[in-house]
Amino acid sequence: MSTAPPVDQSKQNGFQPVASGAASDVDPTLVQQTKMQIRGLVNEITRLSQSDCSLEEFYDGFMNRVVGALASVGGAVWTLGGNDNLELRYQINMAKARLDDEDSQFQHSMLLRSVLSSGQSVIVQPRSGSADEDEAGNPTDYLLLLATIKIDNQVQGIVEIFQRPGGGPTTQRGYLRFLLQMCDLASDYLKNRQLRHFSDRQELWDKLEQFIHTIHGSLDVRDTVYTIANEGRRLIQADRVSVAMCHGRKCKIDVVSGLDSIDRRAREIRMLGQLATTVVRGGQPLWYHGDADDLPPQIESKLNKYVDRSHSRLVAVIPLRKPLRDGSSAGGRYGRTIAALIVEQLKDNRLTDSYQKRVEVVAQHSADALNNALEHNSLFLLPLWKVLGKSTAVIAVRNLPTTLLLIVSLVAMVAALCMVPADFDLSATGELRPSVRRDIFAHVDGTLVEVPVEPEQDVVAGKILARLENNKLESEIIGLHGKLSETQKQINAINRTIVDNPHMRPAEEIQLSGRIAQLEEAKTSIQRQLEIYREQQRSLVVTSPVSGQVATWQVRDKLLQRPVQRGQRLMTVFDPKSDWELELQMPERRMGHVDHAAGQFSDGLKVVFILATHPGKEFVGRVIEIDRTAETRDDNGNTIRIRVAIDKRELPDLRDGAKVTARVHCGRESMGYVWFHELIETVQAKVLFWF
DSSP states (O other), rough: OOOOOOOOOOOOGGGOOOOOSOOOOOOOHHHHHHHHHHHHHHHHHHHOOOOOOOOOHHHHHHHHHHHHTOOSSSSEEEEEEEOOOOEEEEEESSSGGGOOOOHHHHHHHHHHHHHHHHOOOEEEOEEEEEESSSSSSESSSEEEEEEEEEEEEEEEEEEEEEEEEEEEHHHHHHHHHHHHHHHHHHHHHHHHHHHHHHHHHHHHHHHHHHHHHHHHOOOOHHHHHHHHHHHHHHTTOSSEEEEEEEETTEEEEEEEEOOOOOOTHHHHHHHHHHHHHHHHHTSSSSEEOOOOTSSSSHHHHHHHHHHHHHSSSSEEEEEEEEOOOTTGGGGOOEEEEEEEEEEEESSSSOHHHHHHHHHHHHHHHHHHHHHHHHHHSSSSTHHHHHHHHHHHHHGGGGGGHHHHHHHHHHHHHHHHHHHEEEEEEEEEEEEEEEEEEEEESSSSSSSEEEEOOOOTTTTTTTTTTEEOHHHHHHHHHHHHHHHHHHEEEEEEEHHHHHHOOTTHHHHHHHHHHHHHHHHHHHHHHHHHHHHHHHHHHHHEEEEEEEEEEOOTTHHHHHHTEEEEOOEEEEEEETTTTOOOOEEEEEGGHHHHHHHHHHTEEEEEEEEEETTTTTTEEEEEEEEEHHHHHHHTTTSSSSSEEEEEEEEEOOOOOOTTEEEEEEEEEEEEEEEHHHHHHHHHHHHHHHTGGOO
16 A cells, blocks of 8 residues: 655645555545645744754654654654764664664665765665675665755765655655755754854853953952852853862862852851862862762762752862963873862753863863962062062152152151141040039839929929829838837737736736837837838929929920839939039040140140030130049940030030030140051050060
8 A cells, every 4th residue: 555645835845746546546635634734744844943942852853743744654863973973863663674683784874874975865765775785775675765964065964764665756756855855944953053053152252261361360369269259150150159268178168159258157158168178188070960879978978968958959069279380280280279169050950061061161260360369479578579569660760750759758748747746636525514403313113293393494492393102102101000000009908907907916917018018119110110101202202402494305294194213313403504514425545645634734624615506616615523433325435524614605505415526635746646646556555565
């Protein structure tokens, strides 16, 4: 039974296979359906040839559609491999060709070689060929259609179709013409793939050139390591690249791509450093992409712990070794390991040859650049040599006048700093306060029920400022009154008993007298407790200790009907008519200068200050008292309190607690010491003290 041949795709296809048998034997509907099917397959092959799929995906889709369109038994794709040998790339039902024995295989391979060398597509009849078994021929029972795939007139492969025998010459030529057109589509795919490959290679070379230029652009070790991690990640196209520097026998993670800084105490960082240390000690690169069974146990345990923590799918640890200068690194000759390059993929674990090659190229150039940076920075007195190297241009003849002028200017500047005197002033912050000022505190716990004063209200000494209520205290007083009354009743009852029984026995009288003594002692204790509670009760009324003015803002809104505790500040009263003064907070580290200057000026140190409300105007005062105790206040650390007397008539505005910024005049010192005294003291305390 003959096989239905392929029919005309369109006039553009350039061929018209003729079906075997009379036209009257062919159903027109079936012919039309066959045409539609073949057109669909051809369109699919056309789209496939224009796609960006892999070779395996292309040959799978290509061959299945060609075999289906030709209604053939199977087929194969042969491509050029190494040494121009043909390699089987893809096959469908090739076992049916029964190329089992060596003679058949040799005859078939000679046929393929003949087509490859001639570059001509052929049709080979079943069981045809020379009688000599060493010549090319078709040892199968099928009609072989052999068409070449060419790129720039160079044969790149052969498509072989195992067609059922039968059909006339016209039909067989129609098969071959159809196969040739499909091979042209395959050639288009290979050309496009080759162009994309060349484009990718060019882009890779550009990235590699940029990477090499960047990592060799600096001899600073830190900059080089950052460049290796970040630029290497872009070139490799990895998810994460890290660099571990070798310190003795251990490796420590120095940088991770995409991060400005790392926490070396983090568990994941420490585990990665331990893995790098173990790999470097082994001396061989680590390539892990899902299977760690063949690794040494010491590496496997460290790797499994890290992978469980980081969820990396692919991990590569490449030791970076110091290249030998005497004969490069040819023949695997390297020096000691200086670092390790760690490459990770978090989602994909495919380790392709191109990916591995990119990692190795980055590792090789990174080792050279990092070694150069380490050698450069290991030079003895490197900063000094840099300065001396630059000095040759400074002392050149053409630059000598400018150099001399700069030297003279520098000497004059240093002399001025050492010899020209300047006012030695120390800065401090503080507040403006009246000398008569009292903070009002609660003497007992209670609830504030009355505040009969207003802000800025004038009060006299003894004026009631607040009333507190303490229900517990009232309850205690009532209870003590009850105990006192009960104790007195017991005493009176015993006295009546003694009076009503004049003939009472002496022993009983002594016993009753002792009981009276106990009750009298208890009565005295109750009276003392009652007096203490009454004193606390009197403390519920808060009075002003001085005459002045209430300074607290919205005192009634802040305190009324609110519980207060003993020692809590309620308000402030000050006398605005009294003298005013500054209370400065001088940092403890500056008090040595202040005390030394205070001993030289008997009339007190001069203080120049400005008010926060009037920053453009300066006022003058004199130090009248320096506290001898240092206290920690706010964010200023340890400070010493300094009182400064001022003339309140010179101030434009008197506000209690107004912030001031002051300069305490401590004599005159050289200009350099005035400007840099804190730096000098820091060096003395932090550096010279330890020598």
